[in-house]
Amino acid sequence: MTSQNSPERWDIFCAVVDNYGDIGVTWRLAKQLSAEQPIAITLWVDDLKSFSHILPALDPELVSQVHFGVTINQWSTPLAIAYQTGNVLIEAFACELPEQVKTSLIAMQQASKLDSSAAKPPLWLNLEYLSAESWVEGCHGLPSMQASGLKKYFYFPGFTAKTGGLICENKLFEKRDAWQLNLQNRQDLFASLGLSGIEPIDKVVSVFSYETKALLALCETWQDSEQTIHALFPKGRSLNSLQSILPCSIEELSAGMQIKLGNLVIHILPMTDQEGYDKLLWSCDFNIVRGEDSFLRAQWAAKPFIWHIYAQEDDYHLIKLDAFMQLYCNNLPPELAKSWKVLNLAFNNEQQELTASHWQKINLVDLPLLQHAKQWPIDAINDVDLVSRLVQFVKNS
Template identity: 35%
Template sequence: MEIKSLDIFCEIIDNFGDIGVVYRLAKEFKSIYNEEVNIRVFLNRLDEFLSLNKRAKNIGYQKIDGIEYITNEYLAKNICTFSPANVIIEAFGCNVLEGYLEKAKDDSALLINLEYLSGESWIDEVHLMESPIGAKKLKKYFFMPGFKESTGGVIVDKLFLDRKIKVQNNPQIYYKKYLPDLIDKDYFIGTIFSYEKNFLPLLNVLLKNEKNNCLLVLGEKSQESMRVILKEFNFAEVSNGNFDFENIKIKFMPFLEQEEYEELINLVHYNFVRGEDSFVRALLTGKPFMWHIYLQDEMAHMDKIDGFIERYREVLEEMKLETPLNVHTKLLRDYNLRDNNSLELGKEDFEEFFKEFDNVSKLTHVYSEYIELKCNLIDKLNRFILKY
């Protein structure tokens, strides 16, 4: 089926993950089809989008780089003037305006429910399953992102891959842009983007590694957590948001646009990330990572982390690097073993992770290649639509 127009609906709840995925999805489809396909993104609110893109304005309708961004409120007020696209993506089971949906049942061909990312094995059975909606023309299907070739994959966008190559080939340019004080200095650098977390175990290990360490702390929750922990050390705040203690330098980074964040995580040595979109970006860098998964009731998030670990091990066990693989997967699990987001001291121990860092790097590099080649959601989604 030809894609004549594409509407993407996103309901932002309490973080940047949902809009991050949708924003990336819209940009990538625009890069594929250019002016051939009209792309609209419908949002329940704009606060997070305004942060992700500094050119965005707090208005009901706007067009940026050829993509239309429209609020649900604007759509509701002007519903009589809107014709639904022939292809609709409903991100993460969000609510589509009833008036729009009633029109779509008669005028549109395909509605795709793009679900949350999961490594659990059951998603294979649900992926591309039809979901009846009582319409004669419009058909709805589940599209399940995951870490296996038999799932919907993850967003592997060419825009990110091109940016990755630029940073790798021109690191000095990006050091000058983000870390001018570290140019030509031998620092072991990591990014921290997390929910509430006690970073005491991490700092204790870095103090002993005989390297010059730098942690780039991003996001309000990460920075608030780190500031509490810094009080237990004698970190000197040498300037606003910059702290030094022995062999550790900590920088509180300003909020970065999506493209800037991608540049930064490709520049450093390792990345601690949270949520879904940032996690996939970390995987694609090929660098060692730690994933702080979104907390769920009754610790349901541990099923998801265990699912990812199982998929991760399936790909990498043939490399015969058992010790680093065990170290990395154990730390992933311990890092996420919690029933609430707090500064309570966790079970994680980073010592073996950093001892095995070079071998963990080999694992994450191979895994990034696997994700890029076998789990490209954009390609899978586009092929599904075209074959429909």
């Protein structure tokens, strides 16, 4: 390997987990860094096939390619492309760096000790998962001394000024507002996705969740709703919960299909890129999301939502969910805050009856809830987004 320090070159390593979770966040970070900062970004990904689902232009057979100004390299073992050290090295979500990279870092560290004029290793950061828990403030930015003598810094995204911030592209809210202001955009988007029969007055819910009986309970409730509800599902894990009410096997479902069950119409979505997914969230009246990337994008959509958080041992995910709900509901009227919290908890605990009853208590056109969903992104961004904070952190370090 060759060493080539450059103040304007960063490397990001991402191991794909759960198909779209980690790579979704990492790809947004890489794109925004490349578009808004004078930095050359190289993104190393171990599963290009899964990555290509959210970046259709990506060719999984190529070991190196450029999209949106980002160089995307296949992370193979061993690396097919030589790693050249830059200014910053980010490992996304504690993925284990390749041995070739670690060897290079150690060699640079040792050389810089022997010769002060030698190039120093890049600043090494671990991008952590997003959490609203209070302890994140105390851990954000802390260094960890590795056995090799290198320091690795922990970068925690978060909702307060003492954390690493939230991924949000420049002028995203302005673009969203302009999109939502023109109601024809919604109808045009649905048509482009092959969705038919959705009238402007109909309620539309997007669903991107894990398996849960609570989703089945919601769909059974929607069948008996007073007005038509259109539920938009990508072909994936969410549908596994609905097999008992579907007229065919999940394998037989395909994009563009629709299934009418009373006043519920289930639509099967095609895969879309991240920009298309953002527009889908902007266009729905309510969004059910999972993981981290879609969870944050649902907030930026300024629409009510349910967060289906990834289950962890000893129900630790419920602690993370509660920490977020405490923040999110801070300025909501007490009764509305209670209903929204119980709805989210019931959905995550697979409590079917409780999920259905509290869904009915939340009026999708309830003005306080909609006003709160609109104001929340402005408050949550805390004036400075993650990329801006990250660049400043690197400068200060």
